[in-house]
Amino acid sequence: xxxxxxxxxxxxxxxxxxxxxxxxxxxxxxxxxxxxxxxxxxxxxxxxxxxxxxxxxxxxxxxxxxxxxxxxxxxxxxxxxxxxxxxxxxxxxxxxxxxxxxxxxxxxxxxxxxxxxxxxxxxxxxxxxxxxxxxxxxxxxxxxxxxxxxxxxxxxxxxxxxxxxxxxxxx
Amino acid sequence: xxxxxxxxxxxxxxxxxxxxxxxxxxxxxxxxxxxxxxxxxxxxxxxxxxxxxxxxxxxxxxxxxxxxxxxxxxxxxxxxxxxxxxxxxxxxxxxxxxxxxxxxxxxxxxxxxxxxxx
Numbered sequence: 227x228x229x230x231x232x233x234x235x236x237x238x239x240x241x242x243x244x245x246x247x248x249x250x251x252x253x254x255x256x257x258x259x260x261x262x263x264x265x266x267x268x269x270x271x272x273x274x275x276x277x278x279x280x281x282x283x284x285x286x287x288x289x290x291x292x293x294x295x296x297x298x299x300x301x302x303x304x305x306x307x308x309x310x311x312x313x314x315x316x317x318x319x320x321x322x323x324x325x326x327x328x329x330x331x332x333x334x335x336x337x338x339x340x341x342x343x344x345x346x347x348x349x350x351x352x353x354x355x356x357x358x359x360x361x362x363x364x365x366x367x368x369x370x371x372x373x374x375x376x377x378x379x380x381x382x383x384x385x386x387x388x389x390x391x392x393x394x395x396x397x
Numbered sequence: 398x399x400x401x402x403x404x405x406x407x408x409x410x411x412x413x414x415x416x417x418x419x420x421x422x423x424x425x426x427x428x429x430x431x432x433x434x435x436x437x438x439x440x441x442x443x444x445x446x447x448x449x450x451x452x453x454x455x456x457x458x459x460x461x462x463x464x465x466x467x468x469x470x471x472x473x474x475x476x477x478x479x480x481x482x483x484x485x486x487x488x489x490x491x492x493x494x495x496x497x498x499x500x501x502x503x504x505x506x507x508x509x510x511x512x513x514x515x
Contacts, residue, residue: 238406245410245433249417254425261429264410268436271403275447277474280439280481287481292432292488299492300425303499312420313508319419323412330408339400339448356447362471363478371475378482385486389493 234274241267254300262293276356279363403444410437424498424507428491435484439477446473 244264248257265288272281367375410433417430449470499505502512 234402238402241406242409242413245413248426248429248433249413249421254423257426257429261432264433265436268440271406271440272443275403275443277443277447277477280443280474280477283478283481287485288432288436292485295488295492296425296429299495302496303425303505313422316420319416322419323416326415327408327412330411331405334401334404334408356470359471359474363474366469366471366475367478370469371479374479378479381486382482385490389489392490392493392497 230274233270237267237270237274240264241271255297258293258296258300261296262289265289265293277359279360400444400448404441407437407441407444410434410440422506422508424495424505424510425492427507428488428495431491432484432488435480435487439480442473442476442480444473446471446477449473 241264244260244267247260248264251257251260265284269281269284269289272278272284414430414433414437417433418427421427421430495505498510502509504510
């Protein structure tokens, strides 16, 4: 348990530091690199939460595909030297986000999260459900959420076609 | 690990992302801050899914061992998976719009994207 907590705090420090860097750094390219650090530490959190499949998906899609896309867009727009300017909303934005943070933390710590469900699961059965998460996830995706799964495929196709037609230009 | 640790971490990440979305003028940084917010929500969903599986209940709970009910323990992870899919679609389209904006206006500054207000 102690080992888990050490890992948790290390990953959390990495995630929060990287997120602050993404938002505050002047250099857009360094922000994009720190975003990868954030995604990888969140993948570590997923392993802590017994979601190994999601951790792998996080590394592949976020750490690989999305960050490469972002770096690619930064290269294409060539505006790095201008830096990462802030607009005039800085003080209201700090106020708003710290207010939201205070409210969220108060709600999270004040709620009795043990009242969520009416079921009590036997410990060994719960462990078996969390032991083989990819298989359980697959049965959920292809049985209970089959329609949403198909719609997600349609959404990805539509967004690929949309992005292609946006960047294709005038010809 | 307690559920609250993960929820507070996700709240912190969400608010950092919100600050970035509100303040930054480079539209790519705005998109990256949006990704931070997406990630925070995903973390909350996954930690909630883990919590429902391991919690102890107070009021005369029914003991369940039916596999079909049991697989619903992972609903939070399915939700996280769909969030990741939608975020991937969103970032692809968003960066396409960024590049189209850069081609037509020669800038990635969101405060310069004001064609419709003129």
